Amino acid sequence: MSLSLLLLVVLAIAAAGYVIGRRRAVSASGGDTRVLHSRPGYAGMSVFLFSAVPALLLIMVWLLAQPIIVDGRASALITDNDIPDGSSRGLVMSDVRRVADGLDLLVDSGQLDEDAVRTMRADLSDVRGRMGNVGVALGSSIRPSVFEAAKAYRSMNSVGRIGMSIVAIAVAGAGFAFALRRIEREFRARNVVEHFVKALLILCSLVAVLTTFGIIGSLVFETIHFFQMYPATEFFFGTVWSPRFGGGSDLGILPLVWGTFYISIVALLVAVPIGLLAAIYLSEYATKRVRAFAKPLIEVLAGIPTIVYGLFALITVGPLLRDYFAQPLGIGNSSSSVMTAGIVMGIMIIPFVSSLSDDIINAVPQSLRDGSLGLGATRSETIRQVVLPAALPGVVGAILLAASRAIGETMIVVLGAGAAAKLSLNPFEAMTTVTVKIVSQLTGDTEFASPETLVAFALGLTLFTVTLALNILALYIVRKYREQYE
């Protein structure tokens, strides 16, 4: 039974539950629904919820759990002798999955039936050729044990699917019967429904917490794994980054941290003056019409996807800086450089600085301005000597938030900064960042066994910790500042 059909069946049971439950409540009332505690719709609703929700939750959990269990069992059928030299269990298991998919395709296209699959043997029939017919390319001929594991994998999966359908429908039916039997004249259906809905609401608000746990859990778990293979001191204090997929890599984080730091500084040097002055101009000087026109346009900069900025850096800013600055000055001839990424990233974070600063400047009480102007200060003197000092903590918070954006930004640096990890001061040289290396270490074939891939998790954990600290600090400062004037 396909997944969508199963979902439809469960929903159909629940819908029927609503109708039947409602009717039962009406008949329990003896025709006068005023004697019921709740309106009959609530009785129907209670049956609907009790039939649908547990079954749907069960399907969700089952879908997550089944691949793990099936993988484990199929993996147990493969002994260490079956794993060729230079390969790993993971690669053999992906072969198993591919063969199982191929068998499915063969059965679907009518070239084999289930009995034939059961009696088929890898050492007797041309499995590879037949798989090729349905578009499943296999690298080498299949070992019998792999083929047996694939068959087991396939049958366990189909058993699991059927099992899921049966159990889910049974759960839906049980919920249906349970809720329906409770309906009688005295049944407080509305309270039951409301408690049920409230429980669902709480469940949904837990998703945010679960996500955080998921992030921290996966990062920490794999990072510990990484530090078992690679010494932590060399990771944190190493000055050379040169991963080699044969082993013997140097995985020092310092060049990456330096690149990240350097690019973020350039970005902030671009964004902070422009953003802050723009915010001051728009909140203190601009006429209403200019403000209504310019403010949304600046905020458009924040809505443009980062890949657009990345392409902008790659095809416009990078070549421009190379041809008109770096090459004439003789200090570099690469179009991807710290400057390229920094300037473009600066443009991207202008709106983060400007709109937050704008809010904060507007929050400074008018009485402070009036006092200063009344003493004869000009507007710029008022701004520089009264408004800005009063707004300073908030502005610092805004800059910290912008900095955390800059550190975590990925696409601009992937396309604009280059991939060479080095410790250099020349801003026209290509450098790389933590985020770029996470992408390059984790894209493509990901076998979670070598330090070269696992290092990405340690990098991710570092990034997560730093940005989290910056955010918490920034939010703390902004909040504290807001309280000051409220």
Next chain:
Amino acid sequence: MTDATAPAAAPAPRPGHTAGSLLTLDKRTRARNAAEARFRLYGAIAVGIALVALVWLLISIMSGGLSAFRQTMITMPVYLPAEELDEAGNRNPAEMSRVTTLGYARVLDQALIALMAEQGIAIEGLSEDDASDIISQEAAAQLRNRVLANPDLVGTTVESEVLTNGRIDGYFKGRVTMASAELDSNVTPEQLRLADALRANGVLEKRINWAFLTMPDASDQRPEAAGLGVAILGSLYMMLVVLVLSVPIGVAASIYLEEFAPKNRFTDLIEVNIANLAAVPSIVFGILGLAIFINFAGLPQSAPVVGGLVLTLMTIPTIIIATRAALKAVPPSIRDAALGVGASKMQSVFHHVLPLAMPGILTGTIIGLAQALGETAPLLLIGMVAFVRNYPSAPPEGIFDPASALPVQVYNWTQRGDPAFVERASGAIIVLLVFLILMNAVAIILRRRFERRW
């Protein structure tokens, strides 16, 4: 009138202040006024720089990408010889499919040479092989598909629009010049002259390129055939997943936190979590997706369902923040009135507060979806960069099929060697921006039309 002598008793002017007319400014006032004007100018310049950056960004993308929507094609009659394309002579597609694209390429070559002869085009130093190389390799595959779909065409002459290869296309878009063709091993100046001659005869022209929006990606050697079909479908599927999951979860979570949650440590924990999740770098969500959804739960790589789940987790905080603001904006009098006539708390929320907050929630949802649509980094980690040429099947099963996504396709194309792919990447960005503008426009209209100020 003794007061008239008062000036004599006036205090001596402070140093730096010359007692003079109020109408002529002294030096210090002039300096202060100049500083004022300067400061104001700095502000205006800063706003100007931000706006110029925006315009520069858009113009750079537009000028690079608009040409991707037009493609150079040759319109010519192609004779489909039965003896080559259907040896058995029974017009059976299964047997005809034995003829590979190479066979069809020969057919196209002959058609081009016949066309040149008919129009009297002869280019000095251009062999027949080189002449036919101006046709894209993809053109043969397209012709083959057309013939296999309609075997009766064999033996007739069909009017065909044939793609030229990427270099010829680049010549008419200014990427390739006679001088650069001298140095390029993939194209010769003679071929460009042939293209010029064909263009003069009106056979070769730039046409609107719908295939860019509908066809799948193509390999490194055929930028002229690369399209966004699979990427647009993949992005659409992901948005469906995000919409179906993030809206109910986000709205439910905000209702709980805003209307029901008691103020205690547990709800504080949830609130802090949501605030922080909104600021976690997107790449970290990619790592989460790779570790949990792909490695732990065993979902397939490159599938829209995984991308959708990751983007859902990223979108939920945005939706929660927008929904809570919308719920907060509904005045307490509405709740009080509902409770006053005997509604339960749940009824007051679901029957009165939520409908009134709906426009705000919808606006927030659309903006969250627009953010998710443009997100690239997490998708790179979950394998959406894979080269996918098959369209995913219809949802719900299709969300488990491999697909690409719009922003990832842009990244993918920037990593290829041929400069024609840069044009494609800019074109893809234009498509992406058009979607984003549409979504934001809907959000603005909804806000204007339905927002209520209390």
